[in-house]
Amino acid sequence: MVAQLLLRKGGAIRSLSIAGMILALLFVAFCLAACDPDVRKEPSNEKPVIYLYPEQASVIDVTLEVEGSLSCVYPAFASAQPTDTGGTWRVFAQPDGTLTDLSSGRELGYLFWEGDAGFSPDFSQGFCVSGDDMRAFLEDALSKLGLTDREAADFITYWLPRMQENPYNLVSFQGDAYARVACLGIDPEPDTVIRVQMAWRPLEVPVQIEPQELTAPARNGFTVVEWGGTQAE
Known part of the structure; x- marks a missing residue:
């Protein structure tokens, strides 16, 4: 009788040990998957905003199509059948950049997605910049990339609080690779298009990187x- 009880207890202990080992292995696998860059979520494009400066007050259609997916747009697309990959505002x-959404009648400073x-x-290519120097760096870089002081202020007040503490x-400012996956179609066609897409990551220590040349087209028309x-990440 005692032997049977011991056998039963031993079997239960072995079962518990095996179950514990399985749970531990599953936990380790989960942690490794979370740390694997191949399974991380793609970085999102945050607060792209679009300003329009026509020479004369006019109705303008702006169509956005992305290869990924949209999580938010404002104002809502005016197109009859917008999708999670794009639509049309x-x-x-007005020449000063003031916009009126023709669907809602609301006045706007820009379009957001x-x-x-x-x-x-x-x-x-790019730049390694200390947190203390980010304000001056962004002011200089955005000027070279063609943004006005007002546009640069909108950019800096969004991104600087997240960067200056690092x-x-x-x-690194992205070019053709970004434009190919986030396509803008504008009617009537603009004379000048300036698209500034900043990619960045926080660092604990500085790294060496080939400097990036920053230029912008002249604003015409x-x-x-x-x-x-x-x-x-």
């Missing part, structure tokens, strides 16, 4: 400006 735009555009940032930040950012 219709606004009445956010989501996963479906691209991986390129950090082959010891360092790796920053009907001008469209967009800026946004992506925080990479």
Whole structure:
């Protein structure tokens, strides 16, 4: 009788030990998957905003299509069948950039969207900037990239609070790779388009990186400006 009880207890202990080992292995696998960059969520494009500066007050259609998906737009698309990958805004735009959404009648300073555009940032060139120097760096960089003081202020007041507390930040402004996955169609066609997409990641220690040359086209005629950012892991 005692032997049978001992056997039963031993079997129960072995069962509990095996179950514990399985749970431990599952936990380790979960942690490894969470740390695996291949299974992390793609970085999102945060607060891309679009300014319109026509030479004369006019109705303008702005169509956005992304390879990924949109999580939020404002105002709502005016197109009859918007999707989670794009749609069309219709606004009445003034030369000073004031917009009126023709669907709601609301006055706006810009068009807003956010989501996963479906691209991986390129950090082959860029800048390593200390948190203390971010304010001056952004003011200088955004001027070189063609933003006005007002546009730069909108950019800086959104991103600076998240960057200035880091010891360092790796920053690279994205070009054609971003434009290919976040396509803008504008009617009537603008004369000048300036798109500023900043990719960045916080760093604990500085790194060496090939400096990036920053340029912008001259603003001529009907001008469209967009800026946004992506925080990479």
